[in-house]
Amino acid sequence: MNNIDFGRHSDDYATYRPGPPPSLYDRLETFAPIDGSRALDIATGPGTIALELAARGSSVVGFDTSPQQISTATRVARERGLDGKTQFAIGRAEDTGLAAGSFDLATAGQCWHWFDSPAAIAETLRVLRPGGVLAIIYNTYLAEHSPVARDTEELVLKFNPRWEQSGWTGIFPERIDEVIREGFRLVEEFCYHHDEEFSHARWRGRMRTCSGVGSGNLSPSEVLEFDAALSDLLRSNYPDPLVVEHRVWCVVARKPV
Numbered sequence: 599m600n601n602i603d604f605g606r607h608s609d610d611y612a613t614y615r616p617g618p619p620p621s622l623y624d625r626l627e628t629f630a631p632i633d634g635s636r637a638l639d640i641a642t643g644p645g646t647i648a649l650e651l652a653a654r655g656s657s658v659v660g661f662d663t664s665p666q667q668i669s670t671a672t673r674v675a676r677e678r679g680l681d682g683k684t685q686f687a688i689g690r691a692e693d694t695g696l697a698a699g700s701f702d703l704a705t706a707g708q709c710w711h712w713f714d715s716p717a718a719i720a721e722t723l724r725v726l727r728p729g730g731v732l733a734i735i736y737n738t739y740l741a742e743h744s745p746v747a748r749d750t751e752e753l754v755l756k757f758n759p760r761w762e763q764s765g766w767t768g769i770f771p772e773r774i775d776e777v778i779r780e781g782f783r784l785v786e787e788f789c790y791h792h793d794e795e796f797s798h799a800r801w802r803g804r805m806r807t808c809s810g811v812g813s814g815n816l817s818p819s820e821v822l823e824f825d826a827a828l829s830d831l832l833r834s835n836y837p838d839p840l841v842v843e844h845r846v847w848c849v850v851a852r853k854p855v
Contacts, residue, residue: 602712604643605666607812612644612670614803617707618737619792622846623650626703629785629850630731632656635702638725640691640718641709645671645684647735651705652683659696661689692717699727707735710773719780728855732782736847738768739794743843746801746836753831754810757824761810768845782851789847798838802828 604611626632633655639648642660644667652658652675662668668686675684689695691706691713704722722732741747741764751764769789778784796804802825806812812821832838 601815602809602813603664604807604809604813605664607807608644608664608666608670610803610806610812611646611667612674614800615646615807616737616794616804616844617646617650618735618846619794621790621792622735622737622848623654625788625848626705626731626733626850627654629852630703630733632703636700637703637705638694638696638701638722640704640706640722641712642671642686643667643707643709645674645686647705647707648684648686649675649678649680651703652680653678656683656703658684659701660684660686661694662686663688663690692721694721694725696725698724701726702730704730704732705735706733708737710734711770715773715776716780719777719782723781723853726853728853730853731785732777732851732853734770734773734777734849734851736768736770736845738766738845738847740768740791740843740845741765742767743791744841746832746840747842749831749835750801750805750828753824753828754805754808757820757827758810758814758816760815763809769847773849777849777851781854783854785850785852787847787849789845791843791845793841794844795839795841798829798832798836798840801832801840801842 637656639660648658648660
């Protein structure tokens with residue numbers, strides 16, 4: 599897809615788009631203790647995962663290619679009183695410029711499909727200490743199981759027929775062999791579903807961050823038209839609040855000692 603820029607709706611990302619549920623972090627704790635760790639959050643966006651790690655006691659560096667996302671992450675960290683536990687900077691997954699062997703944990707949420715995967719894995723191996731853990735995380739709404747999500751995606755495609763990411767399952771099995779092939783040792787792959795509650799306003803804000811809408815090829819005026827059409831669809835067909843089924847999928851891998 600062309601012209602993807604997640605910074606265009608960075609405030610919507612921070613306000614409306616849900617990150618992984620608390621149970622994801624509880625599960626990560628069984629592989630890599632978060633409290634007292636030094637963590638790297640790759641493609642941090644508005645700091646969604648980085649701030650949750652910091653709230654659980656980690657010292658976190660988050661980086662992203664979008665200056666707007668980094669600005670938003672820095673602001674939200676300050677608002678949450680976590681600026682002393684977080685540092686945000688512009689950077690690429692494939693070339694962070696960070697010191698070798700300096701992190702216990704690396705996380706990447708909803709982003710790995712955008713990377714040059716072998717290069718990103720090699721760089722993550724470099725910056726992790728021996729025994730350090732990489733978690734590739736996806737938290738995906740399921741149009742197949744949620745009528746409101748299915749209807750919303752159909753509306754996105756009316757406005758943007760070139761959008762290629764409708765109907766995602768949130769599962770990327772190719773990541774498993776990639777991390778093994780490039781030098782990690784697989785710890786676990788896990789997957790489970792959870793329900794996320796949205797007000798109409800929150801669902802509209804979440805969809806403005808969609809790669810087929812506000813972060814993609816639609817102009818600002820088209821985004822407004824889409825948002826109005828989605829508001830009409832929700833008001834006509836769905837209660838407020840509504841529940842959308844999501845899937846958490848995660849690959850956990852460890853750098854050899």
